[in-house]
Amino acid sequence: MKPVAANLLCASCRENYWQLIRQLGHVQLPALRSIMLRQARIGTPAHTPSRGNAPIPIDTHAQDLIADSEAWLAEQAGKIRAAYAGYDWRKAWFAIISNRRTILDMSTAADDYAALEHISRRNETALTPEEAMVIIGTCPQCGHQATSTPQADEWTCPHCKWQGGVQAIKATRDNKLWQLEYTGKPVEVARYLSKMDIHCTSDQIRQWLTRGKLHATPTKHKGEYVFNLGEITAMLDCHN
Ligand SMILES: [Zn+2]
Ligand SMILES: [Zn+2]
Known part of the structure; x- marks a missing residue:
């Protein structure tokens, strides 16, 4: 069993923890x-089977996330007072919100x-539109x-459940960028890089081309040029 001291949260963790709790009930x-x-409504197959639209099943992924989130709320509410464990999620959340000190000082706070x-990270990922996701x-x-x-600063593989820090994954990726070429206009390579959370403008790229700082080959x-992605990120590193 962990000593109680191991479960004490520092001031900044207490603040983050409280933000996550608020966000869970208020937004997520x-x-x-x-x-x-x-x-579920779109997926109700009863009425229009002949229209040619395949019924979309209820989003079981969202259902799982909801179940995990609600279970977390019920567990915490139940620790405030046993009877609260049976509350629906909204009442459980209100009970938690109105007992800030109790929640933050709980002996299990660090684990909670x-x-x-x-839970919050998985919810956030599910609620982020595909086009806003970055390839790390x-x-x-x-x-x-x-x-x-x-x-995000942590990542869990949806395939094999491997878990690790985003920075380390990005670093490995960035080391391989020297082996990657991209053919397109400056605006296109800038857009491509932004999908990887690497941000530069097409103006920057054009300037580097003009000044001979990039050795991109015109097609x-x-x-249009053939860019080396490692070269672009190296230029960014020394300009940021
Ligand atoms: Zn801390
Ligand atoms: Zn994996």
Whole structure:
């Protein structure tokens, strides 16, 4: 068993923990529920089987996230007072919100915080539209493409469940950028890099080309080059 002291949270963890709790009931759960309900409605196969639209099943992924989030709330509420464990999620959340000190000073706070961080990260990923996700690299264990929300610092592989820090995955990816070429216009390579959370403007790229800082090869199409992605990120590193 862990000593109680190991479960004490520092001031900044207490603040983060409280933000996550607020966000869970205020933003994430309502949003997940609306996703689930919307998809359930679209997916009701009863009426228009002849229209040619295949019924979309209820989003079981959203359902799982909701179940995990609600279980976390019920568990914490139940620790405040046993009877609260039977509350629906909204009442459980209110009970937690109105007992800030009790929650933050709980002997299990560090473990509860870690569990909530995991839940919150999965929720955040599910609620982030595909186009806002960034490619951080590949899973070091199974090679699956690793995408995450731009602000994430931990990543869990959806395939093999490997877990690790985003910075390390990005570093591995960046080392391989020297082996990667991209053919296109400056604006296109800038857009491609932004998908990897590497940010430069097409103006910067054009300037580097003009000043001979990039050794991109022009193709026979006007304004188009073969870029080495490692060279672009190296230029960015020394300009940021
Ligand atoms: Zn801390
Ligand atoms: Zn993996």
